[in-house]
Amino acid sequence: MLIKRECIEHIKAVADLYDIVSGYVQLKRSGASWKGLSPFTVEKTPSFFVHPEKKFFKCFSTGYAGDVFRFLEIKENFSFLEAVEWLAKRYGIAVDYERDPSPKNYSKNELFAIHEDAAAYFQKKFQEDAAIQRYWTKTRHFSLDTAQRYGIGWAPNFDQGLLALFRRKKYTPEALQRCGLLRGTECDPQRAQLRFTGRLMIPIYDVQDRIIAFSGRTIEGEGNLAKYINSPETPLFHKGSVLFGLNHARKFVSNHFILVEGPLDVFRCWENGLDEAVAPQGTGITEIQMNLLRRYVPKVLCLMDGDGAGQKCAQRAVELAFKTSMECQIATLDETDDPDSLLLREGKKGFEQLKKESMIPFLLRTLLSRGMEATAIEKEAFLKKIYEMIHGCDSEVTRRIYLDELTDHLHLDRRAILKDFHNFCGDIKFASSSLKVQNGNEKFSSKTEKLRTAEYDLLSLILRCQPLGLKIAETIDDCWIRDNKHGRLLLKVLGEVRKHMWEGPRSDSVAFIPEELNEFFSILALDGEVEDPIEMANACLRSICTAFAKDQLVEINQKELMRRKFAKDENSLDDVNFFQNLQDERTRLRHLLAVCPRIEV
Secondary structure: OOHHHHHHHHHHOOOOOHHOOOOOOOOOOEOOOOEEEOOOOOOOOEEEEEEEEOOOOEEOOOOOOEEEHHHHHHHHOHHEEEEEEEHHHHHHHHHOOOOOOOOOOOOOOHHHHHHHHHHHHHHHHHHHHHHHHHHHHHHHOOHHHHHHHHOOOEEEEOOOOHHHHHHHOOOOHHHHHOOEEEEEEOOOOOOOOOOOEEEEEEEEEOOOEEEEEEEEEEEOOEEEEEEEEOOOOOOOOOOOHEEEEEHOOOOOOOOOOEEOOOHHHHHHHHOOOOOOOEEOOOOOOOOOHHHHHOOOOOOEEOOOOOHHHHHHHHHHHHHHHOOOOOOOEEEOOOEEEEEEEEEEEEHHHHHHHEEEEEEHHHHHHHOOOHHHHHHHHHHHHHHHHHHHHHHOOHHHHHHHHHHHHHHHHHHHHHHHHHHHHHHOOOOOHHHHHEEEEEEEEEEEEEOOOOOOOOOHHHHHHHHHHHHHHHHHHHOOOOOOOOHHHHHHHHHOOOOOOOOOOOOOOOOOOOOHHHHHHHHHHHHHOOOOOOOHHHHHHHHHHHHHHHHHHHHHHHHHHHHHHHHHHOOOOOHHHHHHHHHHHHHHHHHHHHHHOOOOOOOOO
């Protein structure tokens, strides 16, 4: 159900950000702002600022930033809709919902109630079945206390009791159709079939400890049935956006999460005091799930099965760790081992004694199995894979650290690795701006990269003046934009502008991940108004265009020198065409330098 945009803006205007935040942390005046200790982490020196006039907050210790809705989303784990409704209730504002062209005859609360009733029913059946309890304790070696604590249930074969329960509760057909527990197009309790039968039922919770789905595990000796089946996608459950056990693990995590493959692995970890364990929902870890973990701590330890499938899951986690700026370690298990069997056999001590690898050594072992004996072609293919992952990092410092580690492990020349990576990225400035070679020795430039780039300033302008965004999008060529943090974000915003989907930084945006929203709100919180936006936009466009053209001219000169150096006959048709194409491109770039596109008033 959607809330009208006008209503959201009214609630935002009425809600006092200082009033809301001061309920969580003591604030003191600091100029035009208020400051205090971060409500999101433990710190001794205040790094959290509230800007009442701008209606934004900024936390420098965690990087979080946003408006009053986003504050509640982060602090209370509310959805955007829940944050709006909570504020409306607090300030006595009637919520005005959009009219649904195809109105629903059910609510999310009804779906939650269905799942609660189903969970209670499954747990009752588990407690009544001695054979299933023996399977749980004797075959799976879990305690009945674990089953009770985490709501383990049993869905018997040929049982109609759950359908009878739904009939007594008089749930609407629409809610039953969408809850994911029944099969059939209409899901009439009189005719529907149960999705889960003959399986252990493991409830899946959201971070607010509400049951949103189930994972059904078959018991041994049940033929060729899939080991696990999960609830299908429903209004409550999107498997790529939910981590099993996060509702529990987030309350205990301090240093890192432990990522395992399945629910029973999670339970085994919890039984052994490893309460920070979580698992994806039947598929490999997703970028959304990795970002969910990063909201709490920026580190994850992969404890996957030792077989090939487990190694692939770990590789996927490592790839996403680069992309989401997470630190990832991998615990190595024997090929026939898994977390469940290891912890059952050796307990927490066995886990602590496992060899743990950082990302680069793990990738070297799994992607370059022959190590230093690999051929040059094999090493080149490996390096391209690693470069692609490192290139996904937002931080230039982090990129450099990984490249240094890669150099050390491969025993290669550091300058060669940097140059190779620079060529792979197509970003000449990466190597030349921070590394200079003089008389064969490396020297690092004392000049640090400017905190504000032309890409940053264009982003700031678009955030403050939405109509200007379309003019910028119509004028700039995307290939001019440099591959840096703000450049990548600018490209994404321009894409939304061209699709007419850009409505400014919004907490309920689905196009941008939390880290990108943090950056938007940080820019708004820290930057002031611009006296002449058009003049500033044209200055930024000129800077970006000029830098692109000059870099391309340098590259053309390098290509020309290399071709002349190795050409056998410069008068051959191929070489003549090659040099002519270079000259045509050089002429185009020089014209671009002379006449940079501008936004006209």
